Amino acid sequence: MSDARWLAGLEEQARRRLSPPVFDYVAMGARDGVTAAAAASSWRSWSLHPRVMRDVTTVDISTEVLGRRTAVPFGVAPTTLQRAVHPDGELAVARAVAAADGLMVVSSNAGTRFAELAATGVRWWVQCYLPADRRLAEPLLHRAVAAGADAVVLTVDTPVVGTKYPRDDGPVVWDVVDPEILRVNFDPGYDDAPGSAKALDLGAHDIEWLRSTTGLPVVVKGVLRPDDAVLAVDAGAAAVWVSNHGGRQLDRAVSTATVLADVVAAVAGRAQVYVDGGLSTGLDVVTALALGAAHTFVGRLLLFALVEGEPGVTRMLTELRAQTLDALRLCGARDVAETHGLVATTAPTSL
Ligand SMILES: Cc1cc2nc3c(=O)[nH]c(=O)nc-3n(C[C@H](O)[C@H](O)[C@H](O)COP(=O)(O)O)c2cc1C
Numbered sequence: 349m350s351d352a353r354w355l356a357g358l359e360e361q362a363r364r365r366l367s368p369p370v371f372d373y374v375a376m377g378a379r380d381g382v383t384a385a386a387a388a389s390s391w392r393s394w395s396l397h398p399r400v401m402r403d404v405t406t407v408d409i410s411t412e413v414l415g416r417r418t419a420v421p422f423g424v425a426p427t428t429l430q431r432a433v434h435p436d437g438e439l440a441v442a443r444a445v446a447a448a449d450g451l452m453v454v455s456s457n458a459g460t461r462f463a464e465l466a467a468t469g470v471r472w473w474v475q476c477y478l479p480a481d482r483r484l485a486e487p488l489l490h491r492a493v494a495a496g497a498d499a500v501v502l503t504v505d506t507p508v509v510g511t512k513y514p515r516d517d518g519p520v521v522w523d524v525v526d527p528e529i530l531r532v533n534f535d536p537g538y539d540d541a542p543g544s545a546k547a548l549d550l551g552a553h554d555i556e557w558l559r560s561t562t563g564l565p566v567v568v569k570g571v572l573r574p575d576d577a578v579l580a581v582d583a584g585a586a587a588v589w590v591s592n593h594g595g596r597q598l599d600r601a602v603s604t605a606t607v608l609a610d611v612v613a614a615v616a617g618r619a620q621v622y623v624d625g626g627l628s629t630g631l632d633v634v635t636a637l638a639l640g641a642a643h644t645f646v647g648r649l650l651l652f653a654l655v656e657g658e659p660g661v662t663r664m665l666t667e668l669r670a671q672t673l674d675a676l677r678l679c680g681a682r683d684v685a686e687t688h689g690l691v692a693t694t695a696p697t698s699l
Contacts, residue, residue, distance in 0.1 A: 351667040358652035365655050370432050373521035374651050377595035378510030384595025387626025390603035391635050395692035399680030407676050408683040413451060413643050414499055414565050414586055420669050421684050422633050423451035425624045425645035426475035431459035431529040433654045438465055444661035446470035453501055456488055459529035462495035475501040478554055481543025487535050489562050500562050505570030507548045510597040552583035559584055572607050574614030587620040594625060594647050612640030630671025637687040
């Protein structure tokens with residue numbers, strides 16, 4: 349099977365190979381799944397506007413992310429339960445991403461200890477949610493800093509966890525996963541501590557609090573509006589990450605492909621802008637770059653590839669790299685910067 353076909357068939361393969369509760373947990377969106385379903389087609393509704401007669405013998409798809417080069421313009425978004433998808437979980441991902449000289453964002457809910465991940469040599473950032481009592485977040489953040497995270501990603505789209513309906517009355521993922529692989533970087537008893545529920549009062553001041561607590565640049569993930577992006581940057585965010593959490597939070601939230609260009613325009617170069625949501629091909633990645641993203645991230649595509657362990661993740665990253673390179677050449681772009689603006693101006697019609 350060609351690598352392109354394999355990549356396109358990853359979700360179906362995961363559906364066959366994962367237990368239904370695990371597959372459903374990964375694949376589903378919140379509520380009616382409207383936002384989750386719209387993500388992929390929103391990228392496809394943009395048209396690329398290529399240049400021709402340009403020498404594309406040498407093409408560089410590396411990007412600079414928070415001052416450091418990464419070899420590819422797509423990284424791994426933070427996702428929980430990687431060890432439920434494959435026993436090697438985050439370690440398999442870290443090894444493959446390290447070999448590809450990419451960037452891995454590690455969920456605060458990860459099932460592998462930060463120090464173990466860092467030992468692979470991968471470049472990684474830690475993602476966090478903040479609890480009502482901010483001080484309870486400090487031990488996990490300090491562990492991440494000690495293990496060498498080089499940025500902290502604050503997820504701001506989750507004051508409450510979006511409701512996801514199980515497919516039927518059968519078991520849900522929490523009934524079938526080993527509790528040993530859940531949230532291993534938290535202090536024992538964290539969930540029972542008063543004030544550990546997710547903060548309902550997140551604000552701009554939390555960005556400065558996180559920056560001073562960790563000493564790391566803060567990336568604000570889950571922004572969909574230009575005014576919120578400006579608020580985050582004014583408050584000191586080093587980057588804004590356009591995301592609707594893979595459609596797992598507010599259903600009917602707008603697609604990231606629809607709002608990306610407006611957020612980039614509002615930020616006006618004062619900070620980097622990243623994006624995720626429904627990206628599964630090199631053409632999707634290049635469309636996001638053309639709309640002004642400095643970097644892109646994949647969530648489910650990574651999890652579906654992880655079904656095959658580290659070789660699966662390596663194959664996914666290699667194929668996505670090849671597709672991205674091809675798309676750049678076909679666009680007449682010799683590097684990521686030259687993709688900017690290569691989109692037709694018609695607004696996308698789907699969500
Ligand atoms: C199974 C699963 C778990 C996730 N866990 C987290 C998480 O712990 N923290 C977070 O900020 N986002 C989380 N996300 C959202 C991803 O970081 C990302 O925004 C989203 O998956 C991108 O969309 P895509 O899956 O279509 O690529 C999760 C997504 C999935 C599918």
